[in-house]
Every structure is written in C-alpha cells, then in structure tokens.
Amino acid sequence: MxxxxxxxxxxxxxxxxxxxxxxxxxxxxxxxxxxxxxxxxxxxxxxxxxxxxxxxxxxxxxxxxxxxxxxxxxxxxxxxxxxxxxxxxxxxxxxxxxxxxxxxxxxxxxxxxxxxxxxxxxxxxxxxxxxxxxxxxxxxxxxxxxxxxxxxxxxxxxxxxxxxxxxxxxxxxxxxxxxxxxxxxxxxxxxxxxxxxxxxxxxxxxxxxxxxxxxxxxxxxxxxFPRKAAKKEKPLRVGAAFVASGADGAVYLQKRGETGLLGGMTEVPGTPWTSRIDGDNTIAAQPFAAPWEPCGTITHIFTHFELRLSIYRANVATQNKTGNGWWEPLASLEAQALPTVMKKAIAQAIPHAFKSRRGPLDELRNT
DNA sequence: TATGCGTGGAT
DNA sequence: TATCCAAGCAT
Structure with missing residues (x-):
C-alpha cells in the first residue's frame, strides 16, 4: 500500500x-x-x-x-x-x-x-x-x-x-x-x-x-480488530445516602474532596462505598440526628464498579447549621455541581426535586 | 504498564 | 438484560 x-x-x-x-x-x-x-x-x-x-x-x-x-x-x-x-x-x-x-x-x-x-x-x-x-x-x-x-x-x-x-x-x-x-x-x-x-x-x-x-x-x-486484552469484571459496592429536607424544601448538600472519584463535586451526605453493608457505618454517616426513613435504593454504574445506594430521607424543622454542608433551595438545585449519581439519590427521596424535562433522570423518576 | 476515573446510547 | 464503548489523562 x-x-x-x-x-x-x-x-x-x-x-x-x-x-x-x-x-x-x-x-x-x-x-x-x-x-x-x-x-x-x-x-x-x-x-x-x-x-x-x-x-x-x-x-x-x-x-x-x-x-x-x-x-x-x-x-x-x-x-x-x-x-x-x-x-x-x-x-x-x-x-x-x-x-x-x-x-x-x-x-x-x-x-x-x-x-x-x-x-x-x-x-x-x-x-x-x-x-x-x-x-x-x-x-x-x-x-x-x-x-x-x-x-x-x-x-x-x-x-x-x-x-x-x-x-x-x-x-x-x-x-x-x-x-x-x-x-x-x-x-x-x-x-x-x-x-x-x-x-x-x-x-x-x-x-x-x-x-x-x-x-x-x-x-x-x-x-x-483491534485485538484487546481481556477486561476485568465490575465489582459491586454498596452504601447509604441521606437526603434532608428543610422546612422550606431546601436540601442539605456538601462538597467532596478535590481529588479522586467525583472530586470537587457536590454530594448529599452518606457512608463510604464498600463491598458489604455496614450498619455501624450507616448510623455514623448521618449528618445530624433526624427521623430518617428508608425510601428505596438507586443503582449507578461507574466505569470500574456498580454502586447500590440505600436512600434515607427526613424532614427537618430547624435547619441544622453544623457540619461543612449548606442548605440549598430546591429552586437552585439543578444548577449545582451535582454528578448524575447524586441527582438520582435526591430524586429518589424527592421525586419533584428536578424539573421534568427530557433527560437521564426522567427514566429514574418513572421507576 | 495497570488502574482509577462518568455517563448515556447502541446493540 | 448485559455488554460494549466514546475524539484519554494522570499516576
């Protein structure tokens, strides 16, 4: 040639x-x-x-x-x-x-x-x-x-x-x-x-x-073609996430560390993501005392693992100011630096949290 | 060199 | 449903 x-x-x-x-x-x-x-x-x-x-x-x-x-x-x-x-x-x-x-x-x-x-x-x-x-x-x-x-x-x-x-x-x-x-x-x-x-x-x-x-x-x-080396299988990781709603509907958010997975992005509080469920972890990961109630699980596929998150929600009368997080009004939630997995978690707890429009979260809300 | 790092669409 | 994979980079 x-x-x-x-x-x-x-x-x-x-x-x-x-x-x-x-x-x-x-x-x-x-x-x-x-x-x-x-x-x-x-x-x-x-x-x-x-x-x-x-x-x-x-x-x-x-x-x-x-x-x-x-x-x-x-x-x-x-x-x-x-x-x-x-x-x-x-x-x-x-x-x-x-x-x-x-x-x-x-x-x-x-x-x-x-x-x-x-x-x-x-x-x-x-x-x-x-x-x-x-x-x-x-x-x-x-x-x-x-x-x-x-x-x-x-x-x-x-x-x-x-x-x-x-x-x-x-x-x-x-x-x-x-x-x-x-x-x-x-x-x-x-x-x-x-x-x-x-x-x-x-x-x-x-x-x-x-x-x-x-x-x-x-x-x-x-x-x-091209020939490729065989790839490894995806492990499953599990954890819990806490979605707190204030009296005016605001959601409690915090910022992740600057490096690693979803580095520099915003999240709701939760446990570390581990290979097995750990009840002590779940209790320790609550951002503050509240009447947390389970509201189902979400699944999210990352490049190298599958994540299953148990979602807990609570309504909080007085918006707690402890911790490193902040209360984000519902109206401005969409504009935050929330990765898709965190939008899924919030939508699981608060189905109307994000405006209904064509997008990845629609399918989630319907299930 | 191997691994960690998101998400959504196509098959 | 499961799998692949899409104009890669940093460490």
Missing part, C-alpha cells in the same frame, strides 16, 4: 462526507477563509475525551457562551466551571481544564502553544489532545491517534498485537500516513471514518475509501 495514495483517498472522502460540528472548520468554510480557533479546538477535544459528540455539543455551546475566550475561562470561578461541567463525567477533566486555561493566561499571554511539546506540558493535555490541537488548530503534521484511528489502522494493517501494547507501532504507521498538506483534515477524516464507516461492529467496508488498502478485509474479519 502506498500511504500517500491512501491519505489522498481519505481526504477526498472527508471532503465529500465530513460532518458539520460546532467546533469544526469544514473544508467549505476553510475555502471561505475561516480558520480554526485554538481555544475552540482545545475545549472540544477535552470534552470529547471518552465522550460522544452528541453528549458534548450542548456543553460546548454553554461553555463558549459563559466563557467566550480562554482568558474568560482563566478568570472564572472554579466552582462555576464545575457546575457547568456537571453531568458530563470524568470531572478531573474540568479541574484540569481550568488549570490549563490559567496556565495559558499566566505563562503564555493567553495564547495557546502551537507545538505538540508545548501543548502536552499543559494540564489535561496528553498525547492525543496535543497532536489533535497541533494538527487541527495549527496545521502541523502531527500523528493523531485516538480510539477511532486505532481501529482504522489496526484493520488497515491487520495488527495482531493487542492494545495497549500496539500503540507505538500504530502511532508510527499514522505518522507515516499523515500528509504534509491538510494534516488537520486528515486527522478529522480518520476519526470521522472510524465513527461512521470503520465502526466497532458491522463496519461498512463496501463504502470505505480505504477498502482497497485494508489487509484485514483481504485476509481476516475486520470486526475482530
């Missing part, structure tokens, strides 16, 4: 089939002289880490509206950033996003570094994001390797080495294939190809611009 020819076929396909995305400068726009904004590209790439385009779109628009330039984000209140990120997941990204904006403002005069090396030195920017921003925003010949490109490349070359061991080899093959002209479109084209044609299941090989180049299609079953 001639890499250069394959790259030309890929770019030609991208010209005809690219998707219009809010952060993307499509080939027709580029023809009209539009250039990519590094801030937009960086923000979208961080949001897109392990996250679908559909989930990112509304968050991207909201962030641009709240903080139009990187200097605005650098000057923002971290708590406001966490609130705006709530629901998108992987909250370390939000903490690093803020740190990165501050570093760009403080160390680079508000201008993003235009090299892979400079970008990778910033918080929350790794191999992939550095290469993507470098190629897409600065037109540099960087080898962009994400999950989509791994799938495309592993099939093109029928790579038998399983991930993640095969990454270095794959990166070299992408570097060899990346053209000097339009490296950003090439990267986006490869990712679009992986997202729409060279899919994990039932790839549409008949429509693929690279089907003549694809070794897996010639000699094996493309769907079986």
């Amino acid at each position: 001639k890499s250069a020819d394959a790259a030309i076929r890929l770019l030609s396909w991208y010209d005809r089939h690219h998707r219009d995305l809010p952060w993307r400068v499509s080939p027709p726009m580029a023809r009209d002289g539009v250039v990519a904004d590094p801030y937009h590209i960086w923000l979208s790439e961080v949001m897109l880490q392990q996250t679908t385009v559909q989930a990112v779109k509304p968050y991207f628009q909201k962030f641009l509206q709240l903080w139009p330039r990187v200097m605005d984000l650098a000057a923002a209140d971290t708590e406001e950033v966490m609130k705006a990120w709530a629901g998108l997941g992987y909250y370390a990204r939000a903490r690093n996003l803020k740190k990165c904006a501050e570093a760009v403002a403080r160390d680079h005069g508000g201008v993003f570094p235009d090299t892979e090396e400079g970008l990778k030195a910033l918080p929350g920017i790794g191999d992939y994001t550095a290469a993507a921003v470098s190629a897409i925003a600065f037109n540099r010949q960087s080898a962009v390797l994400d999950g989509n490109v791994e799938r495309v490349i592993s099939r093109l070359h029928a790579i038998e080495t399983p991930l993640p061991a095969a990454k270095l080899q794959m990166r070299a093959l992408v570097a060899e294939m990346t053209p000097t002209g339009r490296p950003g479109d090439f990267a986006q084209g490869m990712m679009d190809l992986g997202a729409t044609i060279c899919t994990p299941k039932r790839p549409a090989c008949a429509l693929c611009p690279l089907n003549d180049d694809c070794l897996a299609l010639k000699t094996a079953d493309p769907e079986t």
